[in-house]
Amino acid sequence: MSEKLALFGGPPVRSGQYYPNKLGDEEKQIAVSVLESGILSGFAADANEQFYGGKYVKELESLFCQRFSCKYAVTFNSATSGLHGSMIAAGIGPGDEVIVPPYSMSATATAVLMCHAVPVFVDVEPDMFCINTDLIESFITTRTKAIIPVNLFGLPSDMDPILKIAEKHNLIVVEDNAQTPGAFYKGRLAGTIGCMGVFSLNRHKNIQCGEGGVVLTNDKYFAERLQLTRNHGEVVLFSMGRNDHADVVGYNYRLSELHAAVAIGQLKKLDEFNNVRVSLANHLTERLKEIPFMTSPKVRKDCTHVYYRYPMLYDRNKLGISRDTMVKALQSEGIHVSNYVAPIYMSPIYQKHKYSESDNFKRRFPEYNGTVNYSLGINPVVETLYKEKMIYTNICMPPNSKKEIDELLDALKKIELNLDALINNEKGLE
Numbered sequence: 001m002s003e004k005l006a007l008f009g010g011p012p013v014r015s016g017q018y019y020p021n022k023l024g025d026e027e028k029q030i031a032v033s034v035l036e037s038g039i040l041s042g043f044a045a046d047a048n049e050q051f052y053g054g055k056y057v058k059e060l061e062s063l064f065c066q067r068f069s070c071k072y073a074v075t076f077n078s079a080t081s082g083l084h085g086s087m088i089a090a091g092i093g094p095g096d097e098v099i100v101p102p103y104s105m106s107a108t109a110t111a112v113l114m115c116h117a118v119p120v121f122v123d124v125e126p127d128m129f130c131i132n133t134d135l136i137e138s139f140i141t142t143r144t145k146a147i148i149p150v151n152l153f154g155l156p157s158d159m160d161p162i163l164k165i166a167e168k169h170n171l172i173v174v175e176d177n178a179q180t181p182g183a184f185y186k187g188r189l190a191g192t193i194g195c196m197g198v199f200s201l202n203r204h205k206n207i208q209c210g211e212g213g214v215v216l217t218n219d220k221y222f223a224e225r226l227q228l229t230r231n232h233g234e235v236v237l238f239s240m241g242r243n244d245h246a247d248v249v250g251y252n253y254r255l256s257e258l259h260a261a262v263a264i265g266q267l268k269k270l271d272e273f274n275n276v277r278v279s280l281a282n283h284l285t286e287r288l289k290e291i292p293f294m295t296s297p298k299v300r301k302d303c304t305h306v307y308y309r310y311p312m313l314y315d316r317n318k319l320g321i322s323r324d325t326m327v328k329a330l331q332s333e334g335i336h337v338s339n340y341v342a343p344i345y346m347s348p349i350y351q352k353h354k355y356s357e358s359d360n361f362k363r364r365f366p367e368y369n370g371t372v373n374y375s376l377g378i379n380p381v382v383e384t385l386y387k388e389k390m391i392y393t394n395i396c397m398p399p400n401s402k403k404e405i406d407e408l409l410d411a412l413k414k415i416e417l418n419l420d421a422l423i424n425n426e427k428g429l430e
Helices: 025-037 055-068 079-089 107-113 133-139 159-169 220-230 233-240 257-267 270-290 323-332 359-364 380-389 402-417 419-429
Strands: 072-076 097-100 118-121 144-147 172-176 196-200 213-217 310-314 390-393
Touching (some): 055 213, 072 220, 079 107, 079 220, 097 107, 107 118, 133 159, 159 172, 213 220, 270 310, 270 402, 310 380, 323 390, 323 419, 380 390
Parallel strands (some): 172 196
Antiparallel strands (some): 072 213, 196 213, 310 390
């Protein structure tokens, strides 16, 4: 192993590409059968069976119900659409508040904005990164209507306290389970514990069909509203001669037959893929014991982790260089690592409307009469994670092997050997 860092002209630890999870022959065969049929979508906004989609959409929904022991599965063209549909199904509207964690993909909170409601950000756990359940109740007001816990990086949120709070305050719980399919929370499958659970089939998730989403629920009322939201429901209600759910304005959030067919093949491999992720993550956790400045992720008691991403905590006090310098050095060695996304409320749309009393905020939320603050500093734990501590990698996934894990360790040790050079040149790397 070269002692000269790639940052300063040395050869990198790794020079090859990382390859994403490959689609197999099963997915290719079923996709070809859809193409040969010529029916790329089975949906129509009519009061008949086509309202519920085509052959493969229905099969995918049935398989999700079987796999997750749920009564209803409603497919969408993305998890973002599914989150929006879930907010509509929950009856979220102008003037309402929805509690969300700030550490997630932006759509967790955007789904609330799309209903002209106000997301309220509650800080996360410092070691497991999901919403801190000890803080939730202090943010509940008479305007609070729902909670969206995010099962982050592959680990379920602490759902029992959340359900207890929701029952006490008559709140709807929608699990954002985009990153955690197949994980267990105290014997229950993540995404099936709340009133609704949203899954993602995006190209880089544990299973994927390019773009897609699924919402699971055991409640017929929510299932009907999800179906209406997905497929121009206002037209269908008229055709059906019904006026219940008349507050639902539908969208074209329909999943194509081609995407559904690929997702069928992927869903059948979920356990296989997750087993590889867990095995590689366990190997990385064991190897990280050799690295004093990196901490491996904690796993909640009586839960499983499916490692959509492998998050590590970096301690600069044990090494003397910043997290950002560490990330740059690892990336130069050919290792896939990154910081996770900024806390959602740092985005311009929230900073432009960060005070309830401002004219900007009142223009966006004219019906809102509460107080909310999106100023920097409102969630100190997540801001520290974002600015100083979090480093994550996606190498704990097929078709990677222990070789890729060991390369990460080689790179960390190489950086430790070259620490003086990094410290002396850190300002020039900023």
